[in-house]
Amino acid sequence: MEKIIGGVKRDCYPLTPAQMVHMYTLGMSPTHEIVNIGTGQFLQTKLNLAALREALNRAVERCESMRLRIWQDPETGELWQYVMPYENRYFEYYDFSEWTEEKATAVLEKWTSQPFDTYRGELSRIVIVSMPNGYNGYYFNVHHVCMDSCSVITFTRDVMALYCHLMYDMAYPTPMTSYIDSVKKDLEYEGSKRQARDMAYWHDKLAQPEPMYTDFTGLGRLLELRRENNNPEQRWGKLSTPDGAGNTITYDLSAESTNKLIAFSEKYDIPVGAIILHAIRTVLSKFNNNEHDITIRNFISRRSTVLHKKCGGVRMHCLPLRTIFDPEKTTVLESMRIIKKEQQEQFLHADYSTMRYYYEERETRGYDPDGTYHSVSFTYQNASMKALLPYLRNIPFKSRWYTSGKQPQPMYITAMHRPGDGGLTFYFGYQTAVATPEEIEFLYYFAGRVLFRSIENPDKTVQEIIDMT
Amino acid sequence: MFKKLKPFVCQYVEVEESEVTPESRFAEDLGFNSYDFISMLGDAEDEFDIEIDESVAASMKTLGELAKYFEELVA
Numbered sequence: 322m323e324k325i326i327g328g329v330k331r332d333c334y335p336l337t338p339a340q341m342v343h344m345y346t347l348g349m350s351p352t353h354e355i356v357n358i359g360t361g362q363f364l365q366t367k368l369n370l371a372a373l374r375e376a377l378n379r380a381v382e383r384c385e386s387m388r389l390r391i392w393q394d395p396e397t398g399e400l401w402q403y404v405m406p407y408e409n410r411y412f413e414y415y416d417f418s419e420w421t422e423e424k425a426t427a428v429l430e431k432w433t434s435q436p437f438d439t440y441r442g443e444l445s446r447i448v449i450v451s452m453p454n455g456y457n458g459y460y461f462n463v464h465h466v467c468m469d470s471c472s473v474i475t476f477t478r479d480v481m482a483l484y485c486h487l488m489y490d491m492a493y494p495t496p497m498t499s500y501i502d503s504v505k506k507d508l509e510y511e512g513s514k515r516q517a518r519d520m521a522y523w524h525d526k527l528a529q530p531e532p533m534y535t536d537f538t539g540l541g542r543l544l545e546l547r548r549e550n551n552n553p554e555q556r557w558g559k560l561s562t563p564d565g566a567g568n569t570i571t572y573d574l575s576a577e578s579t580n581k582l583i584a585f586s587e588k589y590d591i592p593v594g595a596i597i598l599h600a601i602r603t604v605l606s607k608f609n610n611n612e613h614d615i616t617i618r619n620f621i622s623r624r625s626t627v628l629h630k631k632c633g634g635v636r637m638h639c640l641p642l643r644t645i646f647d648p649e650k651t652t653v654l655e656s657m658r659i660i661k662k663e664q665q666e667q668f669l670h671a672d673y674s675t676m677r678y679y680y681e682e683r684e685t686r687g688y689d690p691d692g693t694y695h696s697v698s699f700t701y702q703n704a705s706m707k708a709l710l711p712y713l714r715n716i717p718f719k720s721r722w723y724t725s726g727k728q729p730q731p732m733y734i735t736a737m738h739r740p741g742d743g744g745l746t747f748y749f750g751y752q753t754a755v756a757t758p759e760e761i762e763f764l765y766y767f768a769g770r771v772l773f774r775s776i777e778n779p780d781k782t783v784q785e786i787i788d789m790t
Numbered sequence: 791m792f793k794k795l796k797p798f799v800c801q802y803v804e805v806e807e808s809e810v811t812p813e814s815r816f817a818e819d820l821g822f823n824s825y826d827f828i829s830m831l832g833d834a835e836d837e838f839d840i841e842i843d844e845s846v847a848a849s850m851k852t853l854g855e856l857a858k859y860f861e862e863l864v865a
Binding site for chain 1: 801802803804823824825826828829830831832833836844848
């Protein structure tokens with residue numbers, strides 16, 4: 322729809338359900354940096370700054386969601402989005418090469434904690450930086466309403482591909498696809514046959530008996546809530562803080578261990594994400610008196626077509642992944658296959674709006690506004706920079722994600738492949754009011770032990786794995 | 791059905807249509823991951839107006855096998 326914004330005609334589109342999740346987070350949080358995504362991409366070599374500036378500009382030009390603006394109609398309050406035409410940007414340069422890694426990282430985290438004005442101006446910031454130990458590259462901060470982590474990887478991969486084209490004779494990378502085309506497709510979903518099918522699927526889930534909240538620190542929180550509410554049968558929990566003060570702890574799994582995981586995945590045809598979910602599920606069951614009924618909130622990138630893989634923007638939906646089985650009667654392989662089946666069904670119905678689902682869940686179950694059945698959210702991100710490595714001719718490459726000091730999720734585990742050796746890095750983003758660094762460390766090491774005991778003993782029962790761990 | 795399925799499948803992977811044959815394997819040759827494949831099945835239900843049994847379709851390894859299964863559903 323055409324709108325006049327600041328005296329200029331713009332083609333405007335409503336926000337998609339995936340974007341509305343972040344607008345909801347903004348509305349609920351007193352601090353707007355909660356929707357920032359900060360990242361850094363660095364090569365351990367001297368960079369050609371002119372070539373990097375050129376690559377960054379071309380990447381911004383090719384990526385519509387990097388030029389996205391949000392506008393609120395002052396008369397109706399409705400939210401709209403539109404894409405600004407490309408204009409050449411100048412990217413500042415900061416030299417932290419003589420600093421310590423900690424001090425330089427603290428600056429990039431501080432930048433990530435600077436909120437954007439959602440309704441005014443650019444919703445991203447790029448700075449060229451030299452970091453300690455000879456790493457050079459750029460820092461990138463973007464508003465979550467414009468991009469999700471998958472999209473950030475696609476954009477940063479495009480920057481590097483364009484840089485490799487300018488510097489190392491790589492072929493000119495194929496163009497990004499249109500973000501606006503993907504928005505149009507998303508908006509066609511409302512009222513479609515597909516939506517009716519998805520709705521029937523999720524309503525069927527809501528018609529099943531009430532799930533059980535399982536906390537990653539054990540039964541304590543639920544028992545306390547039951548006492549507070551004088552309800553010994555209560556099954557829903559609460560786990561979030563309004564200010565969202567948070568932190569992220571990062572753990573690197575070696576490339577060798579990651580390869581074992583991938584080999585297992587290929588041998589038994591179980592997706593890596595389902596194997597990790599099995600480990601998280603097992604830990605939640607163990608910490609909650611061997612509970613059979615476990616719900617984890619699964620983030621789904623919804624990028625299956627080439628249009629969606631390369632359009633940028635935000636497409637992630639997050640929906641509950643609930644599995645019910647007895648760890649004493651279920652083998653590791655059976656557990657993983659149950660999770661895989663559930664995950665595949667979820668993939669099939671993942672276009673259903675996250676906000677609509679959780680609104681309906683609250684209406685159906687009747688829990689408090691901040692009630693929940695999951696304590697852990699999870700995403701496995703398999704996009705990587707691997708294709709560029711031959712062009713980088715063994716130049717060490719590193720990606721870092723920077724915290725804004727706020728976390729919208731109480732506990733959000735992201736598993737992502739490193740650009741250099743392909744090993745998995747686990748990011749544990751958590752709200753500091755609901756977990757301590759020691760609890761996170763215990764969770765990571767326990768889940769890691771379950772993971773590797775499981776793939777070494779796929780025919781043992783889940784209970785036997787717990788007993789071995 | 792294979793002729794109809796080929797351009798449809800090429801929406802999901804960056805592969806030239808001319809390179810796709812009935813023997814093309816979804817994962818190994820075309821680069822499908824499990825999410826791509828399942829989403830493609832969901833979209834195919836609307837595209838070809840069929841009702842797919844995902845557990846049957848999930849065992850299909852090649853484009854030719856899937857085309858044959860879809861033919862049976864359309865018939």
